[in-house]
Amino acid sequence: MFGKFNRSSNRFLNTNSFYQVANIAVAIIMTDSFVFSLFEKISFGDAVWWAIVTTTTVGYGDFYPKTIVGKFAAAILMFLGIGLIGYLTSTITNYFTNDMEQKEKSQELEQISKIESLERKIDLLVNKIETLEGNNRKNK
DSSP: HHHHHHHHHHHHHHHHHHHHHHHHHHHHHHHHHHHHHHHHHHOOOHHHHHHHHTTTTTTOSSSSOSHHHHHHHHHHHHHHHHHHHHHHHHHHHHHHHHHHHHHHOOOHHHHHHHHHHHHHHHHHHHHHHHHHHHHHHOOO
């Protein structure tokens, strides 16, 4: 069960290079948190909380930028959040679309294999019928 989950999660993380994008997003969030904590004079933990709230576009308002640098950091995270939501939506869509396409392709290949098997059986039956007809003509 965990093996299947692990394969599925790995396939999801590799869809649209989502894993790399998520790593870059985390790096930007951490960098912005550090800058925000320095210029807004709040703890790094509070700055990380603010960055996550801003990136996810929740915006509780418990922390907000007062300095120009803080506002610039907020703008970066706002655009990052909007982009990440779109990217996540695209990745989820591609993941399930590719999964469905793979299943359809597998079903098509299975159908082709069955058709080819039936064609071979028909050819054998036709050959047997022709042989029997030939034997029948000889016996007359």
